[in-house]
Amino acid sequence: MRESGDGRDVLTEGHHEFNFTFLLPSTGVTTSFEGKYGSIRYWLKAEVEKPWSFNHKTKKAFTVISPIDINRNEYLTAVESSVEKTLCCWCCTSGPISLYARTDRKGYCPGESIAITADFENLSGRTVVPHATLHQTQTFLAGGKSRSRHCKFTTVTGVALQPGRSANWDAQLLKIPAVSPSITNCCLIHVEYTVRITLQIPGAYNLFVDLPIVIGTVPLRSRPPHYRTLGLPSQPQIHFYPAAPPYSEADTDDALPVEPPPTYAECIEGSVDIGDDEDGEILGDTRFTPMYAYVHDYLYHPPPAYSEVDPHPSRQTEGASCGSH
Structure with missing residues (x-):
């Protein structure tokens, strides 16, 4: 690479690679969306100027996701x-x-x-x-x-x-x-x-x-392993947690469950062509399919109807009986 007289970089013959990094704003960025009457689209465009010839251009879109945590x-x-x-x-x-x-x-x-x-x-x-x-x-x-x-x-x-x-x-x-x-x-x-x-x-x-x-974009998290729910008729729901051990006995590595990394899937509505009249001739594929957060192999777990641990256990521990009133 050498520098031209006007301060621009000139690429010599051969293969060149450049790494680019762009910092997205932490707020105010809307999720990518492709609709029939409009879109929310983010893309990168690169262009190489060629003296006395047509410039080389390429354009690639990418998905931006504004987080919505459904665990709120x-x-x-x-x-x-x-x-x-x-x-x-x-x-x-x-x-x-x-x-x-x-x-x-x-x-x-x-x-x-x-x-x-x-x-x-x-x-x-x-x-x-x-x-x-x-x-x-x-x-x-x-x-x-x-x-x-x-x-x-x-x-x-x-x-x-x-x-x-x-x-x-x-x-x-x-x-x-x-x-x-x-x-x-x-x-x-x-x-x-x-x-x-x-x-x-x-x-x-x-x-x-x-x-x-x-x-949303953040899947439902599973309940803590020792979480119990007690449901009583005509009474508010009560949550029971085991007593915390002394600090020295607590295993800080197990304090919070480790969530798996997010997974994604292509939008069900398929791909779109991101090329437009202002781009001229674009090199490469201009088809783009948004990728959204997706839970693979989801299993529905109904909420428990009662506590697995009775907070007021009965003295009777053997046998079972059924009756009607």
Whole structure:
């Protein structure tokens, strides 16, 4: 390499490599997103000037993820809703159709499953079918106007519910694919998610509830190994932890569980071409697929219904009995 008369570096013939480092801001950076009407995109562009010839250009995009930790308290609470309607046909009125649904929490990471609890009651004269679907709403804002796009991802379908019957779901799982995290910190593009629980009614408008959820980037952490939960009817939940040993006996290496490194997956919506008219001729592949945090081999673990350690043990330790009152 040598320096030209105007102070710029001139590459001599041969192979050259340069290492570049860019520090991203710690705040105010929005997650990469590719939408139909707009995108949030980060890329690097390199150009080599060639006197008396066309310059060589290349362009590579990369994914930036704004962290959303679903282990925060506001994302661990359940989301629930209910709705009811009565069908009418001319002068005849049937019994009501009702729906209650609840998710096990509000925040999830792609690759995890949403555990849905639902109660369905069909007192009408028609057969209805329950469904659960993950919905994504993309909102694009510019010039005082907005435009939205609605996408449907995974769906589960339950057993048809005959007239006069009721049914329920107990932790019906709805898998979350590799989708973009929720985006609410951008003034131009918003990405939001809901779980829609629907009762499909032939010959009438469907009955449904929308449960808003948040798609995050930090997976749900497992409970500490000695954590116990005691559930008592009509009483607040109580958490029990073993007494801490003296400091000298405590193993500081085991104080906090070591979390595995994050894993990622390509966005389910596929790749896009990041080239544009201003780039001219670009060398190399200009296709780009965002990579999002993804939990591989996720297993749903229902919360314990009672403590594995009884804080008030009985003196009776042998035998078992069942009775009714």
